[in-house]
Amino acid sequence: MSHRLFSRLSQLALLGAILAAPLPAAAQTKNLEWASGSPGGAWFTQTTGVSTLVMEAIPDTSIRVVPGGGKDNPTRIQAGLSQIGMGIDFLSAAAFKGEEPYKQKHDKLRTLGSTGVDVYYMVYVPVEEKRSLAEILADPKLTIGVTAPATSEHLTLQRALEFYGNSFAKIREAGGKVVISSYGELIQGFNDNQFNVLWTAGEIPSGLASQIVDGRRKVKFASFPEELQKNLSEKYGYSRGVIKAGTFPELQSADVSVSSMGNIYLVSSDLPEDFVYGMTKAIMSNRSRLANIYQAMGRYDPALAAKVQPVPLHPGAEKAFREAGFVK
Known part of the structure; x- marks a missing residue:
């Protein structure tokens, strides 16, 4: 084998290893998708506003809000199509367990708790x-x-x-x-x-x-x-x-x-802990701005939000709530 061919093969092997390696946390959260609800509905307004708060708090993060719904958002997250989504308590619990109307367990579902909106x-x-x-x-x-x-x-x-x-x-x-x-x-x-x-x-x-x-x-x-x-x-x-x-x-x-x-914030278990920690802190620290995004969101209370767990809290959210004294 010629030296030039060996060198080229080595370069290709190195490139393949780089592509196969897990992305660093910063790259994993560079471009995210947030599944909301029907266009023109309340969830679309809420996700657009809250995603802006998160992007302000976490530099170099881009969040794209897309249409979705309470029934389909858990499946979008499980499949990796969306990394964040709005969820409904009883449907998210059913998805996590693989109960009707879902055909398999959605084990990647995690939450930041309640949005404060019933x-x-x-x-x-x-x-x-x-x-x-x-x-x-x-x-x-x-x-x-x-x-x-x-x-x-x-x-x-x-x-x-x-x-x-x-x-x-x-x-x-x-x-x-x-x-x-x-x-x-x-x-x-x-x-x-x-x-x-x-x-x-x-x-x-x-x-x-x-x-x-x-x-x-x-x-x-x-x-x-x-x-x-x-x-x-x-x-x-x-x-x-x-x-x-x-x-x-x-x-x-x-x-x-x-x-x-009840409405909850859903996230994928694949999201890094530091990102979800920052996202949860951004929501908590901007409580006074939530009602300006959507009036019903003004009822958000992190002490109550942390207790609403139809699916497990993401470790990043748990860390933020514990640090603030809402989880022991």
């Missing part, structure tokens, strides 16, 4: 609607709008329909309609009478509710029947919530009992 299912119907939500959901000729399959709203609607012996397929076969779209298009379609029920989830206060109140159609909230709440709670781990009377005066005349859920 989310309530908000179902809008015309003010002239006299039927209960149970009767509405059992109707095969139902016309309803909901967000994309990646979202918790979509999954929860499927579960609610199934509980009452209905489904998307049955509705379409009977001449009903299921409109699946983004929040903006759903609101417009609802106001234009393209469908009669709008199935959403939102925080208090809710920007989406405000948009609907400002629309052309007079609508109200529909309460979740007790038997539906019990099924969602016992079978899937949903929480129960109440939209207190007076919260949205134009949409309710009394308390509205609904199913609810």
Whole structure:
């Protein structure tokens, strides 16, 4: 073998070893992807704002916010497509354990704890609607709008329909309609009478509710029947919530009992401890700015956030919480 050929092969072998070697922590966190929610929704606003806080605190880090949903974000993180994501407590727990609707354990899921935001299912119907939500959901000729399959709203609607012996397929076969779209298009379609029920989830206060109140159609909230709440709670781990009377005066005349859920920050276990430590500290130290990003985020409390662990805390987050005295 000639000296030149041997030298060239040695260079290639060295290059291969460099490429195969694990990236240093700084390189691993240079360009990250944060899976949020549907475009125009609350999660998109929240992730855009919080990612900016993180990039300010950790130099040379670029975070790209992409559409996602409470159902799909755990799988995006498990597959390495996204390194950070917004999550929902009961769905993240199901993903970590490999329980329905997930087919395998998502063992890379870690958390920074709660975002401080609780989310309530908000179902809008015309003010002239006299039927209960149970009767509405059992109707095969139902016309309803909901967000994309990646979202918790979509999954929860499927579960609610199934509980009452209905489904998307049955509705379409009977001449009903299921409109699946983004929040903006759903609101417009609802106001234009393209469908009669709008199935959403939102925080208090809710920007989406405000948009609907400002629309052309007079609508109200529909309460979740007790038997539906019990099924969602016992079978899937949903929480129960109440939209207190007076919260949205134009949409309710009394308390509205609904199913609810908690939001959490999800991260991959592959993210370096020092980065997640810095990310957690950035969120904690900027508590006063969170409400300016999204009003409901003003309720973030690191002492409570650290206790919300449907999946394990990332070691970097645990270190930040312990250092601040919130984890012993």
